[in-house]
Amino acid sequence: MTGATITTSLWEQLVTTALLGTDRRALPPGVAGPGGGDAAVALLDAAAVHTVRRRAGLLPATAAEPPEPAPADHRPPLPEGARRRLEQLLADRAAGSSGGRRGAAPDLTELLPQWLATAQEQGYRAPVALVPALLDAARARTDLRPQTLAFAGSRGLWLARFNPEWRFALRGAPGSTVPLPEPAAAEQVREVWEEGLFAERVALLTAVRAEDPGRALALLSGSWATERAEDRLMFLDTLRTELSPADEPFLERALADRSRNVRAAAAELLSSLPGSALAGRMAERAASCVGPDHGGAGAAIHVEAPHECDTDMQHDGVVPSPPPGRGKRSWWLGQLVAAAPLAVWTRRFGDRSPEEVVALPVTDGWREELHGAWCRAAVRQADATWSRALLGPPGIPPENGPGTVSLAERAKLLATLPQGERADWVAAFISAHGLSEAFQLLGVCAVPWSPALGDAVVDALETAREAGSYPWSFSGAMGLAERCLHPSAVARLDPLTVDPDGPEGSSPGAEGYWSEAFQRLTSTLRLREAMHRELTGSAP
Structure with a gap:
């Protein structure tokens, strides 16, 4: 038996005796108190000796290479009063809530987002000593992450590499651990697009899209066939910025994508372009289902929902299977009307205004379904005129309003104004x-x-x-x-x-x-x- 084995065995015996107590377990052989004295003192003395022996027996490890220095952040520092306030806000967040009555004291945690937004507007950099607390705050609250990571800047990303709990910063931060090239720097843009991490590529595509939509589309088209389905979906989302008819050919090709989610996203983007070919096809289908009620005594809307969802409809993004509790025909109708240009309805109903169209009675109980689809179309097409018509006067009780009674839909309509x-x-x-x-x-x-x-x-x-x-x-x-x-x-x-x-x-x-x-x-x-x-x- 080697000396190392004997030392390890004796150490385990000492630990066991300490856990059980010297009154329940005798000291290991060879360990005795001075002159047969206190066993607990003898146990602690023996543990101290063996601790030193164990440490002395360790071989020194090879020193690791020091990390590269954190990148410089040239933004101006915070004013002293603002720095102290940030310390106070972060300390209150770390202390947490007692869960009882709030009293008259402000809830500092809820003020942190506003503080961060104002600091970003002023272009200040985060104090180095507070970057760890900022990353902890962003880890605990996902809604804080975009503002916090932007404020922490390149030094926050550099520091996040050394703590697994801050790994979210490397996954979701624009540019990850390296700065993005300027959109005009063609060679550097191409290099990051071909070799960068996914988060870097999304951030790069977003930046290029904001400056030159056509160039961003060309960048995406060049690698589209080799991208993963989940990545294609995220890249498509960047096209919402500066969406224009120039994007239509690419989106029409995406309607044939092998991923159902990608096809649905492409169809939604195309329906946001009222002049697109898809919007025209949807308008023709929707108009065949919704029109004037010629058999009634007065002006009204007649609805005849689709009886099938054919392959052409599915190619244009209509999902054939409804969610649980929803009828197939109403599900198909809602998708057709939501994707049709809203201008089709003013023509369909004798050049009436949106307010007049919305006020028309709807036959056979289809009013809620039809108005809900118009709401989705108004939000998708950002049409403030139709949103006003569907909202109606604010003083009217919601149940008597001209459009929708759903507060969630009203909030979305309001966002277009x-x-x-x-x-x-x-x-x-x-x-x-x-x-x-x-x-x-x-x-x-x-x-x-x-x-x-x-x-x-x-x-x-x-x-x-x-x-x-x-x-x-x-x-x-x-x-x-x-x-x-x-x-x-x-x-x-x-x-x-x-x-x-x-x-x-x-x-x-x-x-x-x-x-x-x-x-x-x-x-x-x-x-x-x-x-x-x-x-x-x-x-x-």
């Missing part, structure tokens, strides 16, 4: 219907909210308070207000932070909770204003 008009529509909706149904609609409005929208939200919160409701019924809207209200709203909110006598019949203790919620809201708005000043030197 200009920002100012969008905010005004949501403000009028809140004034008419309150906040309970407005959460999804608020999410598509620009931040900070316009004065009209901010006033409507505060009015609705004040009305809810006066009605005696508990504030946590409006916690979602209150959380949005903390992040989206303009800080100048503090002057109006300050009087609401007091704790007056509640109205008759109000919920017990509701006034105290409301006051606390408004105190938190005003504190958060003041903090946001301070953050903005620290980063920009001026008020929002």
Whole structure:
């Protein structure tokens, strides 16, 4: 038996004795306390001796090559006040939430995205000492990753190579661990496109597409046949930027792709081009199913859904099998109408305006299916005129509206409108219907909210308070207000932070909770204003 084996065996015996206790297991042979003294002391002494012996017996390892230095980041450093604020935000994120009552203190974690966005606008670089905490924050919250990785910059990517928990940065960051070439540098672009990692290639194609759509399309066409199906799908998504009729020939060829998902994506992109051949074919099919009801007493829409999904329809992206609970004919009809150019319906119904077409009655219970498909078409084609018609006046109850009653569809339609008009529509909706149904609609409005929208939200919160409701019924809207209200709203909110006598019949203790919620809201708005000043030197 070698000396190393004896040492290892004795060490294992010492560990076992320590785990069980010297009162339950005798000391290993040859280990005894001084003069038969305390066994526990003898055990610790023996462990100390053998620890040194084991360490002394290790052979020195060959030193690894030091890593290349982190690339330089020439962006200006943060102002000192902004750096301290970032430390505070990251420390609050790491501390986590207690899960109990929030109190009047601002939720700093929810302010980190806004801080990062403003820092990026100002072009600052991340403090070196805070890059690890930033990567930890991005690992915990996927919604923070684009902003965090952009702010951490090349040094963040360099550091991410040394920690497996930060590997997400190398997978998803534009350019991965190397800087992208300028789109005009033809040779370097070709080299990255042919030899780069997938994330680098997607980022490169996106950059080239934004500068020269035709060149990006030529780059993609050259390697299309050799790309994997999942990669082809991601590359197709980059064509949404500056999509134009010049992309149609390539997308028509992609309709014959061996991947069903790629075919569906190509068909969707082609249907976003109202003048494409596919849009024309879809218009012809849809018009054969939807038209004027000549047999009725007045103007109405007659629907005759398709009876089959033939091979030509499938070639143009119509999915033949519906999801569970959906009828085949309604499923096919919805896809045809959603892919048809919206201009076909004004011609089909006697040059009526979109508002007049949407207001027409629909026979045989097809109204919901038809209007839902028009909504998808308006969003896909970014048609603000049809979106207005399908939204209808904001004061009308949703169930009586001209288009759709789905809040999710309304939010998508609103996203096609200009920002100012969008905010005004949501403000009028809140004034008419309150906040309970407005959460999804608020999410598509620009931040900070316009004065009209901010006033409507505060009015609705004040009305809810006066009605005696508990504030946590409006916690979602209150959380949005903390992040989206303009800080100048503090002057109006300050009087609401007091704790007056509640109205008759109000919920017990509701006034105290409301006051606390408004105190938190005003504190958060003041903090946001301070953050903005620290980063920009001026008020929002």
